[in-house]
Amino acid sequence: MLVIPREICREIKHAFGFEWVVRNGGGSYAAASLGGALTRRQHGLLVARPANSETPFVMLAKLDEEVEVEGHLYKLGANEYQTNVLSPDGFLYLQQATQSGALMQFVYEAGRFQLTKSVWLEPARATTYVHYALSEQSVPVQLTLVPLCDYRAVHTLTVGSAQWRFQVQPIENGARIIAREGATPYTLQTAPRANFTPLDLWYWRFQLRADANSSTDLYVPGLLRLTLEPGATWTLTASTEADATPEIDAPAAMHAARQREWSDNLPFVPALYPAP
Numbered sequence: 001m002l003v004i005p006r007e008i009c010r011e012i013k014h015a016f017g018f019e020w021v022v023r024n025g026g027g028s029y030a031a032a033s034l035g036g037a038l039t040r041r042q043h044g045l046l047v048a049r050p051a052n053s054e055t056p057f058v059m060l061a062k063l064d065e066e067v068e069v070e071g072h073l074y075k076l077g078a079n080e081y082q083t084n085v086l087s088p089d090g091f092l093y094l095q096q097a098t099q100s101g102a103l104m105q106f107v108y109e110a111g112r113f114q115l116t117k118s119v120w121l122e123p124a125r126a127t128t129y130v131h132y133a134l135s136e137q138s139v140p141v142q143l144t145l146v147p148l149c150d151y152r153a154v155h156t157l158t159v160g161s162a163q164w165r166f167q168v169q170p171i172e173n174g175a176r177i178i179a180r181e182g183a184t185p186y187t188l189q190t191a192p193r194a195n196f197t198p199l200d201l202w203y204w205r206f207q208l209r210a211d212a213n214s215s216t217d218l219y220v221p222g223l224l225r226l227t228l229e230p231g232a233t234w235t236l237t238a239s240t241e242a243d244a245t246p247e248i249d250a251p252a253a254m255h256a257a258r259q260r261e262w263s264d265n266l267p268f269v270p271a272l273y274p275a276p
Contacts, residue, residue, distance in 0.1 A: 001100040008218040009034060009094040012086075015078070020044075020238060023119035025260070027056065030104075030128050036078040038062060040210040042154045045119070047236040051182035055153045059113045059177075059186045060238040061218050063130060064146040067113060069139060077146065082205040082215045093129045103257035104139035113138040118250075120257035125235045126241035131250050134228045140177035144225045145236065147188055148203060151179030155173070160217030168178035168198065168221040173246060177221060190198040190214030 008014045015035030023029040028048040033039045044058035064077025075088035095107045095114075104119045114135040121128050134141060149166060150204035152158045174189035175196065199222045205215040226234055237246045 006098040017089040026124035028126040029172045058150045061148045061150040066144040070144040080207045082207045101258040102260040103220040131235045133236045136231045157216040189246045194226040
């Protein structure tokens with residue numbers, strides 16, 4: 001197990017300089033910087049190979065979280081836009097990051113809440129789980145997820161357009177995302193079911209500082225929102241699998257992920273990412 005303390009998590013050169021990756025043993029992975037920002041084109045929360053491609057594609061690029069508690073809004077995400085514009089700076093709330101086997105965990109704390117975010121993939125399946133747990137000592141919070149979607153080969157960049165609108169099809173517990181004609185669909189589902197607010201927006205010019213400050217655009221289909229009581233949990237799945245479901249035994253799944261010691265589930269090593 002590797003534990004990164006708050007002193008490192010909250011220092012921007014480390015928050016954006018250290019990177020993590022967890023894989024499924026079958027070609028799919030999730031990766032980002034320690035602080036949550038995308039810093040290279042290979043980063044993504046669901047990176048998987050479409051059926052007609054040998055190249056991994058970034059599908060769900062990331063999730064940004066917003067916590068509303070007692071009249072205050074805390075944005076836990078982190079993004080860098082061209083040129084060197086930081087918004088938001090949620091890594092300042094990051095208390096600790098831990099990698100154990102194929103499981104990444106991040107602990108955020110501010111005001112009177114503590115939220116743990118866990119990320120892992122289902123073995124040999126293109127399914128990423130993102131699990132949120134509010135501590136028993138917290139007050140109730142409203143948690144909003146901002147999914148930032150993409151569909152591109154890992155060696156390319158996305159240029160958004162007002163004329164390019166992803167198809168967002170309602171399904172049980174979430175939505176199916178189809179980026180364009182011929183694209184492999186992927187789903188975003190939650191348990192418990194969340195309120196979904198459609199947006200249909202592009203966010204422009206995410207700066208990738210590890211790729212010579214190149215930039216990419218990401219699409220936001222809508223917002224997912226749920227109220228969490230102390231001790232409550234919420235799970236989101238992002239998947240290309242037709243039978244994927246967010247209904248799981250999360251403690252058992254996380255325990256199993258901790259036991260997976262594949263050699264490529266190593267933390268903060270940029271050379272692990274697929275070569276362009």
